[in-house]
Amino acid sequence: MGGVSQDFLQREDVFQSLSIKDTFDLPSLSQIHAWKSFLVPKLHQVIELLTTQGISLAARLLYGFLCVRLLPIPEYAKFAVVFGFLGTLAVLMDIAFSSTLLPLIGERTDDRQLIADYVTSLRQLAHRLYLVAAPAAILVYPVLVYKQHWSWRVVAAMVAILLVASWCDRVSGAYGAVLIVRRDRGFWYRAQIIASLGALALLGVFWALHMLNAFSAILISVASIVYLSLSYFFRARRLLDVTGHPSKEKRKAIIHLALPSMPNVIFYAFQGQISLLLITWFGHITAVASVGALGRLAQVFVLFGLMNPLLLEPYFARLPAERLKRNYFGVLAVEGVFCVFVTGLAAYFPQLFLWVLGHNYSNLRFEVLLMIAGGAISYFSGVMWMIHNSRRFVYWWNSIVFIILALTVQVLFIWKVDLSTVRAVLVLNLAIAVLALLVNGFTGIYGFVRGPRKTAMLAMIPTGDDYA
Secondary structure, eight states, X not given: OHHHHHHHHHHHHHHHHHTOTTTSOOOOHHHHHHHHHHHHHHXXXXXXXXXXXXXXXXHHHHXXXXXXXXXXXXXXHHHHHHHHHHHHHHHHTTTTSGGGHHHHHTTOTTOHHHHHHHHXXXXXXXXXXXXXXXXXXXXXXXXXXXXXXXXXXXXXXXXHHHHHHHHHHHHHHHHHHHHHHTTOHHHHHHHHHHHHHHHHHHHHHHHHTTOOOHHHHHHHHHHHHHHHHHHHHHHHHHHHOSOOOOOHHHHHHHHHHHXXXXXXXXXXXXXXXXXXXXXXXXXXXXXXXXXXXXXXHHTHHHHHTTTHHHHHHHHHHTSOHHHHHHHHHHHHHHHHHHXXXXXXXXXXXXXXXXXXXXXXXTTOHHHHHHHHHHHHHHHHHHHHHHHHHHTTOOOHHHHHHHHHHHHHHHHHHHHHSOTTSHHHHHHHHHHHHHHHHHHHXXXXXXXXXXXXXXSOOOOOOOOOOOOO
């Protein structure tokens, strides 16, 4: 370290003697040390993330793309609808309860009895939610898919799968949080990798045996969810090794902490799958499969944004106020160029994306552009939201304004537009993404003018898994 500092000081002397230092704004030694102290630990975390969660996410994305290519259109439509509905159902069966465990435990991560008591109280709340959500799913799902003319046996099997998968997903969410609290991330990552790669391997086996259809693909994916739930459950029991005792006070604490997030969570539970849900109700089976397949392309942005919470959010959280604006617009410029580049590829070379989907969807050239543009805008808006959250530019009004505007646009589209076509549903999706971008942009301006929110508890938005 001393050699590096000496070399840097020698170069400083050269610049001073040549009078060039006044022209170039060289970083100071304190800045270099600050960057090093920030980046070196983050580099290790990035490597861990890419070799663990990155592998798991890439395997899940590959699984989804292979299902798009290998399943006939009617079969993939069933696959897409089941997991689209499951994405909504799983969120509604938790409504941010699992995300309260870590902040409720706080610094007391070694108090196993306290953790077990909260987990048991959480489980009681989850049971009550399930008793409400499960009957609702049994009634709503057949109505949603009524126009697809699937037999009652097919629909009944789908409902049974949804009930099992949503229950197991709830278990993995609650007990997976125990692993995070107890700092057992290694097992958490390994289970994710085994589940993802195992599902991929099973898909290959079923395809090789000519046994691949909608239900085999669905059941393989559900098997990975069941594996995760059992792995997390038994690992959490081993880590805690005590019996939890539920209490009314702990249930109240969980509800109190989750309550501010519930309106957003419930809204986004539907909003995240709105395109697929609308086309399922209004459209025919080919349109359902097309929207589901195109949605796989937008999920690639999740892979691109994997490291943003790890690098950008903590960086902006500790950034001095006088350097915020320059770095804020610098990062947004870089992310904006990336989004424009990807959207440009979709506009001028749509065949690149259509090749990934396979020949069944080769005619969706303009629809690819709509989906990628919507995904790019949503990704860019998500980067803005993450930076705003790190600087506490989070206000009650921005979520309320967006929800009201989004619902208004959706009602207008349902009233005035024929939503039985893929293009119309994707235009609606693009419009909602633009609204979110505008609201986030205005929030950023408001935050720079008025400053961060000083007393509010930031809403905890849960991150859902890509079930497929």
